[in-house]
Amino acid sequence: MSESPKIHAIIPFRPINPKTRLSGVMDQEERESFARAMLGDVISVLHTAGCSPCILSTVPFEYGDVTTQIDTRDLNEALNAYLSRQKMPVLIIMSDLPLVTPDAIQRLLSCTADVGIVPGRGGGTNVLYVRKPQEFRVDYYGASFCDHVRIAEDAGLSYEVIDSFFMSTDIDEKEDLVEILIHGMGRSRCFLQEIGIQLSLEHGRVGIQRSAHE
Numbered sequence: 001m002s003e004s005p006k007i008h009a010i011i012p013f014r015p016i017n018p019k020t021r022l023s024g025v026m027d028q029e030e031r032e033s034f035a036r037a038m039l040g041d042v043i044s045v046l047h048t049a050g051c052s053p054c055i056l057s058t059v060p061f062e063y064g065d066v067t068t069q070i071d072t073r074d075l076n077e078a079l080n081a082y083l084s085r086q087k088m089p090v091l092i093i094m095s096d097l098p099l100v101t102p103d104a105i106q107r108l109l110s111c112t113a114d115v116g117i118v119p120g121r122g123g124g125t126n127v128l129y130v131r132k133p134q135e136f137r138v139d140y141y142g143a144s145f146c147d148h149v150r151i152a153e154d155a156g157l158s159y160e161v162i163d164s165f166f167m168s169t170d171i172d173e174k175e176d177l178v179e180i181l182i183h184g185m186g187r188s189r190c191f192l193q194e195i196g197i198q199l200s201l202e203h204g205r206v207g208i209q210r211s212a213h214e
């Protein structure tokens with residue numbers, strides 16, 4: 001019996017000077033290592049979920065034997081050019097989702113709508129499952145979740161919104177690191193621990209602190 005083809009998962013990635021909103025707690029070299037660690041967590045989960053990952057990078061970049069495509073254009077232009085070349089369903093997943101799980105990916109892949117949308121906290125879009133890539137386009141940044149709903153509606157495509165704590169937790173700000181230290185089990189958590197980032201409790205709120213000697 002022949003196996004069903006793996007779903008292509010495209011991961012946009014900017015390896016140089018990424019995660020600038022974490023500049024207060026990590027220097028550039030650390031942010032680059034941390035972004036790579038989060039990417040590694042996402043790639044492992046995609047493999048476990050039976051997807052075929054591909055990195056869409058702004059510069060030449062290698063991660064094991066994962067295929068990389070290079071596109072120097074900005075995020076939206078690069079992804080829309082990619083979508084226009086695809087005939088089969090595509091998963092678009094951000095690289096800063098280190099808590100994503102195979103179960104959550106499977107749940108998204110089992111949605112029957114033309115577009116499955118996983119919102120990010122604060123109005124962004126963390127994962128999209130696009131069954132008809134040539135009929136959809138992306139518009140990231142700002143309230144991109146609302147924009148993606150509107151784009152699907154305008155194109156006459158059905159959509160389903162998938163709520164998942166682990167997929168909706170993208171790591172943008174210092175406060176988001178708390179979630180990795182509480183829920184994470186992969187490379188990203190190890191990296192934070194290696195550079196001395198740990199949980200702190202101040203006035204009853206959980207935050208993070210970095211040990212001075214690291």
Ligand SMILES: Nc1nc2c(ncn2[C@@H]2O[C@H](COP(=O)(O)OP(=O)(O)OP(=O)(O)O)[C@@H](O)[C@H]2O)c(=O)[nH]1
Nearest residue numbers: 012013014018019020021056058074075094095096
């Ligand atoms: N291919 C490509 N990917 C990008 C680009 N900009 C960001 N990304 C990726 O898109 C995803 C979401 O990006 P952001 O959350 O804005 O991450 P970031 O740009 O590293 O973070 P900030 O500098 O803090 O805004 C991540 O997977 C990034 O690596 C780009 O210009 N091209």
Ligand SMILES: C[C@H](OP(=O)(O)O)C(=O)O
Nearest residue numbers: 124125140141142144172
């Ligand atoms: C790419 C952008 O990511 P954010 O800046 O919201 O993390 C978005 O989700 O539209």
